[in-house]
Amino acid sequence: MRVIADVCIVPIGVGVSLSDYIAACQQVFAEAGLETHLHAYGTNVEGDWDAVMDAIRACHERVHAMGAPRITTTIKLGTRTDREQSMDDKVRSVEAKRR
DSSP states (O other): OEEEEEEEEEEESSOSOOHHHHHHHHHHHHHTTOEEEEETTEEEEEEEHHHHHHHHHHHHHHHHHTTOSEEEEEEEEEOOSSSOOOHHHHHHHHHHHHO
C-alpha cells in the first residue's frame, strides 16, 4: 500500500539548532528512494507503507547515533484505495481551484 506521510522529527536535548538532524533524516529518505518535500515544520514523504515506516525508524536510529538522547515524532498518514494520488497531484488539485 502506498502512503503519504507528514513527518516531524524533533530531537530533544541537543540545543536549539536542528538542521543537522533534519539533513540527516533527508539523507535517510533519499537513501530509501522515497519522494520527499521538505517544508518549514516537517517533511512530506511518499512511498510504499513499509518503506516509509522503515525510513522513519532509520531516522530515529541515525538521530540517536548523532547524540540525541530523546526524539519526539509527529506523523500524519494518508492512504487511498480508490485511485493513486501523489503529493504533487494533491498540491496541483488545490492550486487549480485557487485560480
